[in-house]
Amino acid sequence: MTQYDAVIVGAGIIGLATAYHIKQQNPQEKILIIDKMSTAGQGNTARSAGMFRNFFYSPTNLELVRTSTGFYESIPNLKIEWIRYLWLFHEEGYKRIEPVLKEMEDKGLEFKLFDDYDLTRMLKINTKVTEDEEARMMGLADVSKAILVMKAGSIDVDYLVGFYESQFKEQGGEIRYKTKAERIIVEPVEPSGMPGEPYLWQKAKATGVKTDKGSIKAKKTIIAAGAWSPSILDEVGIETHIRPIKRQIFIVKADTPELKELLHVKGLNQEGCMPFTILTNGLYFKAVPGEEAFWLSYGDEFPRAFKLEDDPRAEEYFYRYGINFVVPKYFPQFKKAKLFSSFAGLYAKNTLDGQPVVFEENGIIVVGGTSGSGIMKADAVGRIAAALYAGQEYATLFGGEKFKVSDLGLEERKVEPEKLII
Amino acid sequence: MTQYDAVIVGAGIIGLATAYHIKQQNPQEKILIIDKMSTAGQGNTARSAGMFRNFFYSPTNLELVRTSTGFYESIPNLKIEWIRYLWLFHEEGYKRIEPVLKEMEDKGLEFKLFDDYDLTRMLKINTKVTEDEEARMMGLADVSKAILVMKAGSIDVDYLVGFYESQFKEQGGEIRYKTKAERIIVEPVEPSGMPGEPYLWQKAKATGVKTDKGSIKAKKTIIAAGAWSPSILDEVGIETHIRPIKRQIFIVKADTPELKELLHVKGLNQEGCMPFTILTNGLYFKAVPGEEAFWLSYGDEFPRAFKLEDDPRAEEYFYRYGINFVVPKYFPQFKKAKLFSSFAGLYAKNTLDGQPVVFEENGIIVVGGTSGSGIMKADAVGRIAAALYAGQEYATLFGGEKFKVSDLGLEERKVEPEKLII
Numbered sequence: 139m140t141q142y143d144a145v146i147v148g149a150g151i152i153g154l155a156t157a158y159h160i161k162q163q164n165p166q167e168k169i170l171i172i173d174k175m176s177t178a179g180q181g182n183t184a185r186s187a188g189m190f191r192n193f194f195y196s197p198t199n200l201e202l203v204r205t206s207t208g209f210y211e212s213i214p215n216l217k218i219e220w221i222r223y224l225w226l227f228h229e230e231g232y233k234r235i236e237p238v239l240k241e242m243e244d245k246g247l248e249f250k251l252f253d254d255y256d257l258t259r260m261l262k263i264n265t266k267v268t269e270d271e272e273a274r275m276m277g278l279a280d281v282s283k284a285i286l287v288m289k290a291g292s293i294d295v296d297y298l299v300g301f302y303e304s305q306f307k308e309q310g311g312e313i314r315y316k317t318k319a320e321r322i323i324v325e326p327v328e329p330s331g332m333p334g335e336p337y338l339w340q341k342a343k344a345t346g347v348k349t350d351k352g353s354i355k356a357k358k359t360i361i362a363a364g365a366w367s368p369s370i371l372d373e374v375g376i377e378t379h380i381r382p383i384k385r386q387i388f389i390v391k392a393d394t395p396e397l398k399e400l401l402h403v404k405g406l407n408q409e410g411c412m413p414f415t416i417l418t419n420g421l422y423f424k425a426v427p428g429e430e431a432f433w434l435s436y437g438d439e440f441p442r443a444f445k446l447e448d449d450p451r452a453e454e455y456f457y458r459y460g461i462n463f464v465v466p467k468y469f470p471q472f473k474k475a476k477l478f479s480s481f482a483g484l485y486a487k488n489t490l491d492g493q494p495v496v497f498e499e500n501g502i503i504v505v506g507g508t509s510g511s512g513i514m515k516a517d518a519v520g521r522i523a524a525a526l527y528a529g530q531e532y533a534t535l536f537g538g539e540k541f542k543v544s545d546l547g548l549e550e551r552k553v554e555p556e557k558l559i560i
Numbered sequence: 561m562t563q564y565d566a567v568i569v570g571a572g573i574i575g576l577a578t579a580y581h582i583k584q585q586n587p588q589e590k591i592l593i594i595d596k597m598s599t600a601g602q603g604n605t606a607r608s609a610g611m612f613r614n615f616f617y618s619p620t621n622l623e624l625v626r627t628s629t630g631f632y633e634s635i636p637n638l639k640i641e642w643i644r645y646l647w648l649f650h651e652e653g654y655k656r657i658e659p660v661l662k663e664m665e666d667k668g669l670e671f672k673l674f675d676d677y678d679l680t681r682m683l684k685i686n687t688k689v690t691e692d693e694e695a696r697m698m699g700l701a702d703v704s705k706a707i708l709v710m711k712a713g714s715i716d717v718d719y720l721v722g723f724y725e726s727q728f729k730e731q732g733g734e735i736r737y738k739t740k741a742e743r744i745i746v747e748p749v750e751p752s753g754m755p756g757e758p759y760l761w762q763k764a765k766a767t768g769v770k771t772d773k774g775s776i777k778a779k780k781t782i783i784a785a786g787a788w789s790p791s792i793l794d795e796v797g798i799e800t801h802i803r804p805i806k807r808q809i810f811i812v813k814a815d816t817p818e819l820k821e822l823l824h825v826k827g828l829n830q831e832g833c834m835p836f837t838i839l840t841n842g843l844y845f846k847a848v849p850g851e852e853a854f855w856l857s858y859g860d861e862f863p864r865a866f867k868l869e870d871d872p873r874a875e876e877y878f879y880r881y882g883i884n885f886v887v888p889k890y891f892p893q894f895k896k897a898k899l900f901s902s903f904a905g906l907y908a909k910n911t912l913d914g915q916p917v918v919f920e921e922n923g924i925i926v927v928g929g930t931s932g933s934g935i936m937k938a939d940a941v942g943r944i945a946a947a948l949y950a951g952q953e954y955a956t957l958f959g960g961e962k963f964k965v966s967d968l969g970l971e972e973r974k975v976e977p978e979k980l981i982i
Binding site for chain 2: 275276277278322324328330334337338339340342372373374375376377379381383419421436438439440441442443444445455456459460461463464489499500
C-alpha cells in the first residue's frame, strides 16, 4: 500500500485549493485527493450561485475574499463577470446598516447609493409595495434605498475547478474519483504491535482513510468535504462546528419582454445586465444573460433543518408559495415568470460565527465551514490550510498579505464578526 | 386539544428541575412534561455515577454545583454520602495543577494533600508503577501526589428524581410518559389562516410538539432531552452545541479480602469507605459499599464518536483491554477483580466550553449540555431556565445568590473556563 504524505477528502473547491497549495509548497510530497463523485467539483461546489463580493464588514472575510478574487483574476481565461450587487433596503433596514456602510466607505470599499426614485426610474421596480393590500398583509416593507456594490460579480466555477484540478495534477498530485471515504483510520502514535490498538493508555492519531475502494494511509488526513465533513468527523468525536443546510435555486427564463428588458438593463455594470440583486430578508436573484434567465433563491433559516442529503432537491412549493409571491411585488416583471428548472445544494454552515474553520486535531486537518462563501474564499482558505499543514504560523495570501493561521482555528480563533449578512 | 403554557420534553433530572421551578414560580400555569420512557429519570440520568463535587475552578461551575447541592441537602431523606474525591496526580500533572489548587485554596475550597508515602501507607497503592516493565511500556507514570476533596460525594439520584417529580405533580404539574416527541410544531407568529403556513415572509415560532400520541400545543416549548436534544433541534435548524457521547461504567464486586479492605478503608471520610478515586487520564472508580462493589469508568475522547443511541451498551473489551489493564498497576487489589456487570449512557457534551446552555430561540427554550455534571448542577440550571421562561434577567439560586441568565445563553455567553477537568 502506498503511503501518502497527505490524503485530502473532497475534490470540491476547498479541497482542490488546499491540495493545490500544499502541492505547490511541497512538490516532492505525495498528495492524494479522493472524492466520491466521478469528477471534480460535482458536490455542492457545482450547486453554488458562483457569486463573489469584495464587500464585507469583517476584515477577516474581506481579506479572504479580496486575496482569493485577486488570485482568480490572475488565472488566464477564467471568466469573471463584474455584474455587481444591487442591495435593496427598507427604511428601517437602511437605518441599521447606515453606520456600517459609512465605516466601509471610509475604508475605501466602493458603492453607489440609490433612492426609491432612482430605482423606479432605472428598473421599473415597485418600491411602494405597501400600497398593495396583499403585500401589506404579508408584512412586506417599501424599498427606500439600495446600494450598488462595485467590486462584485460572478465567477465561472467550472473553469476555476478545472484550473485547480489540472494544476494540481500537472504538479504530480493524484486524484481518485468514485472513491468514498468511509471512516478515518486511527492508530496509536507509538504502536506496540498488539491487536486491538489503540488502547486507552496510548495517544492515538489519524493515519489515513478507509474508503469503499480500500484503505489509504497518509501522514496527514485532511477533511475538506464541505457539508459531509461533520458526518466523517462525528465518527471520531471531532467537533467541526459545521452543519449542513439546504439552499435552493429556482430558474426562470427571461421569455417575456419585461423580463428581457430587466435582464439586459443598461447602465449598472459593464456587462449591460441586471446586477445580482438582494431584496430584503435574504431573498436574491441573479441575472444569467448567457442563459437568458434569472436564478432566484431564498436562504431560509428557522425552521430549515440541519440535514445531510446526498442528492438534495429543490422544493417547488418553496418557489410557488414563497419566492414567487414576494419577488413580483417589488419587480412586477416577474409576474408572469414561469419556473423553468431548479436545483438544490447543501451549504456548510459554521454555527460559531459563519466564517471558515481551519484546524488540526489528532493528525486530522479540517478545512471548511465557509457558510455559502466557499468559492469566493477558496484560494485564501486553501493557502491557510497549506500553511497549517506545513506548521507555519502565518500563511501568505495572494499579493503577499500575511494571515495568522490560528485565527481560523478553534483554540485561538480570532475572527471579526460580520455585520453585512445577505 | 388542551393548550399548555409550557411543554417540557424530557423527564430527566434537567427537565424535572426545570419543570419544578417553573411550576413553583407560576402555580396557575398549565405545565406538562413528556418523556418517551415509562417513568422519570430513566434515560441518561439513570446511567450516571451520581457524584458531585463542590470543587471547580470555574466560578460558573462552582456556583451551579454549590447552590444545587445546597438545595439537595435541604431535601428531607435524600441520601447524600460525603465520600469525598481522591484525585491522584503524577509529578508533571501535579506541577501543572498546583497553581490552580493554590488559587482554589485561597478561595476557601478545602482539600488535603497526600504524597506517595501517605498513599502507600493508607491504601496499599503502588505509586511507583514505572518499576514494572509493562507499565513503563504502557507509558504509565508514577503517582506523586493526591488531593482529597472534602466537599464531594454521591447523591441518591433515584430519590432526587422522585422528589422533583412528586413535588411537580403535587403542585398540579402534568407528566405523560411513553410519549415520544417526534418534532417541534412551527407556526407563524401572526397566522393568516391560509394552508401551507408559515410562508417565507412570516416570522415563525414553535407552538408545541408533535408526539407519537398526538400533538401538544404550548406557548413555550422547552427541550431538556439531554443527548437527544440536538436530534430534535436539528430538525428546525437550531444549533445546541450539544453532542452525544458514550460513557461506560463497569462494576466489579469486592469479593476478595483485598478489595473488601480497600472498599471499607477507614480514615478518609465519615462513611468509612474508599473515596471516589480519579487516577490519571480521566480514569476513575467509585466505591459503592451498599453493593459491596466498585464502579469503574474511563471517559475517553478521540476517537470516541458523537453518536446517538437509544440503548447504548458498555463494550467489554473497553474494560478487559483498557481499564482492567491500568487500574491494577496502581491498585493491586484489582488484580483478581472480575467483571460483574456494566452499563452505558450518553452524556450531552457542550462542545463550546463544557458548561450548560440555557437559551431561547423562536419560542423554544433549550436547557442542557451539562457535559456529565447534570445531576450536580440540575437545581441551579432548572432555576436559570425558569428565570429565562419568566423573562427575568437574573435567576435566584438556592441560598439567594443571583445568576445572570444570559451568562448561560449563546448570544452573551459568559462562563469562566474550567481548569480542573476529570
